[in-house]
Amino acid sequence: MPQIEAIELDGHGPVYDQIKRAVTAQIRSGAWKPGDRLPSEADLSRSLATARMTVNRALRELTEDGLLVRRRRAGTFVAQPDAPAALLKIVDMAKAIPARGQAYGYICETDDTVPASPGIAKAMRLPPGARLQHVECLHTADGEIVEFEERWINLALLPGAAQAGFDTEGPGGWLLRAAPWTEAEHTVSAVNADADLARRLGVEPGAA
Amino acid sequence: MPQIEAIELDGHGPVYDQIKRAVTAQIRSGAWKPGDRLPSEADLSRSLATARMTVNRALRELTEDGLLVRRRRAGTFVAQPDAPAALLKIVDMAKAIPARGQAYGYICETDDTVPASPGIAKAMRLPPGARLQHVECLHTADGEIVEFEERWINLALLPGAAQAGFDTEGPGGWLLRAAPWTEAEHTVSAVNADADLARRLGVEPGAA
DNA sequence: TGCGGCTAATTGTCTATACAATAAAATCCT
DNA sequence: AGGATTTTATTGTATAGACAATTAGCCGCA
Numbered sequence: 001m002p003q004i005e006a007i008e009l010d011g012h013g014p015v016y017d018q019i020k021r022a023v024t025a026q027i028r029s030g031a032w033k034p035g036d037r038l039p040s041e042a043d044l045s046r047s048l049a050t051a052r053m054t055v056n057r058a059l060r061e062l063t064e065d066g067l068l069v070r071r072r073r074a075g076t077f078v079a080q081p082d083a084p085a086a087l088l089k090i091v092d093m094a095k096a097i098p099a100r101g102q103a104y105g106y107i108c109e110t111d112d113t114v115p116a117s118p119g120i121a122k123a124m125r126l127p128p129g130a131r132l133q134h135v136e137c138l139h140t141a142d143g144e145i146v147e148f149e150e151r152w153i154n155l156a157l158l159p160g161a162a163q164a165g166f167d168t169e170g171p172g173g174w175l176l177r178a179a180p181w182t183e184a185e186h187t188v189s190a191v192n193a194d195a196d197l198a199r200r201l202g203v204e205p206g207a208a
Numbered sequence: 209m210p211q212i213e214a215i216e217l218d219g220h221g222p223v224y225d226q227i228k229r230a231v232t233a234q235i236r237s238g239a240w241k242p243g244d245r246l247p248s249e250a251d252l253s254r255s256l257a258t259a260r261m262t263v264n265r266a267l268r269e270l271t272e273d274g275l276l277v278r279r280r281r282a283g284t285f286v287a288q289p290d291a292p293a294a295l296l297k298i299v300d301m302a303k304a305i306p307a308r309g310q311a312y313g314y315i316c317e318t319d320d321t322v323p324a325s326p327g328i329a330k331a332m333r334l335p336p337g338a339r340l341q342h343v344e345c346l347h348t349a350d351g352e353i354v355e356f357e358e359r360w361i362n363l364a365l366l367p368g369a370a371q372a373g374f375d376t377e378g379p380g381g382w383l384l385r386a387a388p389w390t391e392a393e394h395t396v397s398a399v400n401a402d403a404d405l406a407r408r409l410g411v412e413p414g415a416a
Numbered sequence: 417t418g419c420g421g422c423t424a425a426t427t428g429t430c431t432a433t434a435c436a437a438t439a440a441a442a443t444c445c446t
Numbered sequence: 447a448g449g450a451t452t453t454t455a456t457t458g459t460a461t462a463g464a465c466a467a468t469t470a471g472c473c474g475c476a
Binding site for chain 2: 425426429
């Protein structure tokens with residue numbers, strides 16, 4: 001089981017930001033690894049001598065950024081990294097358009113692994129034939145097509161993208177796999193975490 | 209000067225979410241238009257009988273979503289809609305990658321207005337020759353090219369994209385134009401708002 | 417008029433506390 | 447043992463109050 005060390009603030013800027021940086025630093029440095037459980041808000045607020053609300057804001061925002069995953073009673077965990085970064089922006093797009101009063105739609109036309117064509121390879125400074133994930137999708141607002149987007153993702157750097165499935169189910173279905181698990185029980189808690197994330201991602205956009 | 213009516217909560221879910229929905233509804237319905245000033249947090253918390261922190265969280269999150277713009281002492285304004293939606297995801301990408309401990313880079317290769325080629329026109333269900341904004345950019349993490357992205361934006365629906373300038377300065381430079389202005393003084397407050405947004409967008413990623 | 421300093425309105429953050437919601441873990445009862 | 451129930455740890459939200467930071471607007475003065 002991971003032993004979580006105490007973190008320290010740097011006195012620079014708002015406290016919640018200091019906490020965010022400190023936690024981020026722990027994760028970046030590898031001191032806290034994916035799946036590790038963080039100290040509880042109560043513990044952190046005690047050891048940092050701040051109010052729990054401040055810790056809460058920091059952890060809540062990091063969760064929003066996809067760096068952490070939280071579950072009531074279970075605790076706060078370092079999220080599985082890697083692929084979510086590629087998808088956050090889609091989530092964001094899906095969130096931003098309804099906020100403007102329009103019904104957002106996302107249609108994925110193609111999503112497959114292809115060797116880089118000479119033209120794309122040149123654009124990406126890759127050797128021709130490198131494995132790429134090719135995604136074509138449409139963003140619609142109120143049924144009208146706002147944007148056509150074509151992407152080539154370097155699978156050498158983002159291996160998770162191949163299994164991501166950017167299809168019509170939307171990104172939520174994929175993000176499921178970014179769940180936290182404690183070292184001991186893989187399957188069980190992974191299922192739970194999936195349900196948790198699914199709820200988070202499914203309910204929020206629907207409500208707004 | 210716009211007369212802002214009181215808003216009402218619906219008793220559904222967390223209060224900060226109710227406030228978010230209520231404000232969003234006002235904006236969607238057109239009751240609050242871009243540039244309009246909202247009641248102050250103090251006024252809202254009084255008229256809604258909630259704590260100011262709760263109102264603050266709601267307005268802060270809506271600001272994060274790009275729906276509002278806030279300035280100390282000046283107040284909270286309905287943001288200029290429209291084009292920011294297309295860019296939020298870039299901002300998000302720029303934020304998400306450094307959060308994972310890598311240096312994010314954004315290189316825009318082309319950004320011009322073109323008539324739709326037959327192939328693209330078909331994909332977007334548009335007549336060939338429709339005006340599109342064509343953007344090609346690279347997303348890099350630690351200098352390595354993670355993703356090549358090509359986009360065609362329907363200028364008929366997002367006219368602002370043409371002047372957006374998705375160039376190497378990054379999206380921040382563009383978002384400047386999404387500033388709020390009171391009906392009376394265009395130029396002056398627009399400049400101020402620019403400075404404000406610039407700070408917001410320039411400082412946050414730099415700190416993290 | 418124009419400039420400079422003061423005032424005060426507004427947002428931004430922090431604290432301490434409280435209670436609700438959730439679900440893991442322990443306990444009890446059969 | 448095993449299933450039901452109770453306990454309890456943890457996050458989620460709400461509140462009231464306080465002070466800091468920013469800056470628009472006002473007032474005075476040259």
